[in-house]
Amino acid sequence: MKHSMNGEEMKLLRESELYMKTLCRDIPGRCVGSEGNREATRFFERVVRTHNWQVELQEFEAIDWEEQGATLQLGERSFEVLVGPYSLGCDVREELIPVSSIDELEKADIRGKIVFLHGDIAKEQIMPKNFIFYNPEEHKRIIAALEKGAPLAVIGATGRNSGVAGGVYPFPLIEDGDFDVPFAYMTDVEGEQLLRFAGREAALISRSRRIPGMGWNVIARKGTGTKDRIVVSAHIDAKKGTPGAIDNATGVTILILLAELLRSYEGEPPIELAAFNGEDYYAVPGQMLYIERMDGRFDEVALNINIDGAGYKEGRSAFSFYGLPAEMEHKVRNVMAGYDGIVEGVQWVQGDHSMFVQNGSPAIAVTSNWFSENMDDQKVTHTPADNLEIVDYTKLVEIAKALSEFIL
Ligand SMILES: [Zn+2]
Structure with a gap:
């Protein structure tokens, strides 16, 4: 950030460390259908409620999966x-x-x-x-x-x-x-x-089990009505076998920081903080359900801001733009100019903002520039290496501050 942190920012910094630890260390995995995933969504719900947000849970069925290895023998x-x-x-x-x-x-x-x-x-x-x-x-x-x-x-x-x-x-x-x-x-x-x-004859034994379970999106709301609303989103699920720190506990943590920064918000436009559940799961059940519940009313969304992959220790945070009206884009750029650690990034499609863009809503995607630049050969995403060690917490505070400034 441009300046040394003030008291409020120091508080947000400490909180973000705590939220990240809860999501990545205390909860044993957040893959859809698992108990850890349900714990994570309950945690998110509980914290945003304490900041006076109205909460809707959108519930779906999803299988979890357990395996005990495989063997393949040829002679x-x-x-x-x-x-x-x-x-x-x-x-x-x-x-x-x-x-x-x-x-x-x-x-x-x-x-x-x-x-x-x-x-x-x-x-x-x-x-x-x-x-x-x-x-x-x-x-x-x-x-x-x-x-x-x-x-x-x-x-x-x-x-x-x-x-x-x-x-x-x-x-x-x-x-x-x-x-x-x-x-x-x-x-x-x-x-x-x-x-x-x-x-030749092959002998394959694979020990694998599908386990029926549940999951839900958590949608927190503030403000009046539904028209022209701003939807800030981050997927809360993680791939099996990874703590999912950058993908995407940082996104969820930024949503929680925003919930706090906007705790007194009222009036128009209405704001939605959406913890989507399923971006890293084969059936993307949360996103499918969200689209179903939208029932074609994507024209009510004035802007989606989707956070995925933010807060990596190297490089700067990247905001990329998708079909923003000129005046809105101008405002965002003005706000960004006040934050040293945020630059414009290249467009990318592998995130929940695509769901909005495909349905005609403008969107901003927030990620770490390092991931865009190393997309094809990075060895972090969906692996155990995506853990708390690679997170820069000051970037989470900076992004939350920039987004709340723009929204307000
Ligand atoms: Zn992701």
Whole structure:
């Protein structure tokens, strides 16, 4: 920040450290459908209520998932495999059929066999079958061919796909609780070795379980009416296996700081602080439910400000703009100019602001510039490395101050 912190900012700084610790350390994971996720949403609800916000809970069903490892054996040789997230388990022994392209997959006789996806067909994560926001034709063809072909199981060999799958290696080629062919995956390096066993009998055991559960969005409101409202959003869920500090406990913490800074707000325009639940979950249930409840009334949203990936220790915070009216954009830029640590960033689509932009509402996305610049090779997102160690708390206070100044 430009100046040394005043008393109010010091207080916000201490609070943000506390909220982050609660979300990332005290709560054991925030993936949708889990008890940790419900704890996180209850925590958010409780704190915003203390700052006099009206709260609506939008509840949905979502499965959680538990696994106890997988083994793959070909004759004497065993291979390292991981259980596909949200996959069904299996215990099968059948011929291994390698496939490296969609055409090959559509022609192959895979019924009752074990399909091995490697090379070109496994280069990027396949979108979940019911994911409506972005779903390339080739992805739909792969899923359709697998469901029609009815193999006993699918194995995928993958490298990195940071832009879509985060910093994990190997990345799960399929992550979809609505896809019912058992799936396991391995590194591309291990896959090279497996290729030599094409046509041989493979024994795959995967111990995996889907657990029915619940989750909800928490929508906090202030002000009069619903027209021309400002929706400030951050997804509260995290991927399994990560504390989700930058993705996206920092976003939720900024929402809470805003709840405090705007605690006396009344009148127009109305303001919504939305903790969405499902951005990092295959079925994006919170976002789907929010859209359903909007019932086409996105024209009532004057602006969405979505925070995702903010507060990374290196670089500055980035605000990017999507279809803002000229006067509004001018005002935002004026406010930004007063904050050293905030710059304009490039547009990106992998966040909840896209839901608003696709429905015709203007939006601002708030993130860390470092992530935009290292999108394709960063090894942080969705991994254990996304923890409290990499957070700069002063950036959270700065973003909250800038946003409240603009809103007020
Ligand atoms: Zn995120």
